[in-house]
Amino acid sequence: MSGDMLDRYDLDNIAIGTLGSHSALNILKGAKEEGFRTVCICKEKDAIMYRKFGVADEMVLVQDFSELISEPVQERLRRLNAILIPHGSFTAFLSTEQLIHDLHVPVFGNRELLRWEADRKAQEEWLRKAGLRLPATFKTPEEIDRLTIAKLPGAKGGRGYFLAESPEVFHNKFSDMVRRGLLKEEDGDRIHLQEYVIGANIYPSYFSSIMKNDVELLAADRRYESSVDAIGRIPASEQLEFQVNPTYTVVGNFPVVIRESLLPELMRMGDSVHEMAKRLAPPGIIGPFCLETVITDDLRIYTFEISARIVAGTNVGIGTSPYAYLKYGENMYMGRRIALEIKEALRQGRLREALA
Ligand SMILES: Nc1ncnc2c1ncn2[C@@H]1O[C@H](COP(=O)(O)OP(=O)(O)OP(=O)(O)O)[C@@H](O)[C@H]1O
Numbered sequence: 050m051s052g053d054m055l056d057r058y059d060l061d062n063i064a065i066g067t068l069g070s071h072s073a074l075n076i077l078k079g080a081k082e083e084g085f086r087t088v089c090i091c092k093e094k095d096a097i098m099y100r101k102f103g104v105a106d107e108m109v110l111v112q113d114f115s116e117l118i119s120e121p122v123q124e125r126l127r128r129l130n131a132i133l134i135p136h137g138s139f140t141a142f143l144s145t146e147q148l149i150h151d152l153h154v155p156v157f158g159n160r161e162l163l164r165w166e167a168d169r170k171a172q173e174e175w176l177r178k179a180g181l182r183l184p185a186t187f188k189t190p191e192e193i194d195r196l197t198i199a200k201l202p203g204a205k206g207g208r209g210y211f212l213a214e215s216p217e218v219f220h221n222k223f224s225d226m227v228r229r230g231l232l233k234e235e236d237g238d239r240i241h242l243q244e245y246v247i248g249a250n251i252y253p254s255y256f257s258s259i260m261k262n263d264v265e266l267l268a269a270d271r272r273y274e275s276s277v278d279a280i281g282r283i284p285a286s287e288q289l290e291f292q293v294n295p296t297y298t299v300v301g302n303f304p305v306v307i308r309e310s311l312l313p314e315l316m317r318m319g320d321s322v323h324e325m326a327k328r329l330a331p332p333g334i335i336g337p338f339c340l341e342t343v344i345t346d347d348l349r350i351y352t353f354e355i356s357a358r359i360v361a362g363t364n365v366g367i368g369t370s371p372y373a374y375l376k377y378g379e380n381m382y383m384g385r386r387i388a389l390e391i392k393e394a395l396r397q398g399r400l401r402e403a404l405a
């Protein structure tokens with residue numbers, strides 16, 4: 050559907066745009082390096098950052114990101130011949146239905162996959178069918194028989210998640226979270242219970258290229274999460290005394306170079322996730338995606354989530370990452386890779402295929 054919106058576009062004068070947050074510096078810088086004009090839809094208070102880094106040729110100021118679907122903003126974007134690059138803030142501030150039906154500006158990527166991504170059950174089905182190893186899930190708290198992470202749907206950055214190793218501990222901790230105002234009583238029915246895998250968190254980021262018919266591993270990161278990454282700095286006796294509960298608010302990311310012997314499997318995983326996406330929502334993944342994995346001490350890779358879009362973890366690669374370097378040489382990163390794909394699609398007269 051995005052493709053039809055191109056009819057009124059001047060293809061010699063395409064701009065690349067995105068919401069001013071998440072991975073906008075990455076996306077806009079990459080677009081400029083590939084020679085595109087850039088548009089940042091931005092809140093007044095954040096405009097300083099995009100101005101000072103000089104990555105936005107045009108600024109569309111909004112009070113709230115949900116204004117993206119207002120007619121004046123959409124019309125302005127169409128006048129600028131803008132193609133939008135979606136990132137985490139698109140799905141955080143707009144519903145899947147709004148993004149699929151109410152946004153009449155071309156969007157890079159496959160919007161149909163948003164439905165698969167938005168729903169944890171659908172996501173799991175996709176990853177399982179692709180042959181990936183997933184943590185076990187439990188339907189009710191009574192089934193909990195090992196260390197389990199309790200997740201709320203739509204929680205931002207793992208806020209309100211907690212661990213429990215038995216039904217009793219689950220119920221106690223749940224009541225405690227409600228008392229502390231971190232959860233509401235009615236959240237109980239919506240909690241997703243997943244086996245907690247002890248291991249190293251690795252987030253490999255891939256780029257699925259429609260133009261090259263290839264899935265490229267471009268970067269990897271791990272997150273810096275508050276408070277879980279702070280707990281080891283407190284002596285165990287004090288952790289017990291204060292009953293520290295880990296939370297997972299992301300405050301940053303670290304680049305990771307993965308043990309080389311793990312790369313073949315990670316590459317096969319990327320390929321098969323895309324192959325399965327082709328069947329579930331043709332033509333499959335267009336552009337960036339990221340798997341959220343935990344790797345255990347016996348080197349088993351568990352995948353607990355997928356993002357079918359650019360993730361903020363790829364910001365660690367602005368400039369370059371080892372994997373982007375191996376493939377492209379210097380100065381390649383996810384934001385730039387997206388722009389390169391759009392440029393190639395324009396050159397081959399195939400832009401519509403990148404805007405499913
Ligand atoms: N099954 C698991 N085993 C071990 N750790 C996990 C598991 N699931 C989640 N985590 C940890 O909890 C954090 C938050 O979980 P998750 O990514 O599912 O949250 P989220 O709501 O999807 O947040 P975001 O949208 O920011 O990714 C992860 O980064 C990871 O550190």
Ligand SMILES: [Mg+2]
Nearest residue numbers: 341353354355
């Ligand atoms: Mg996640």
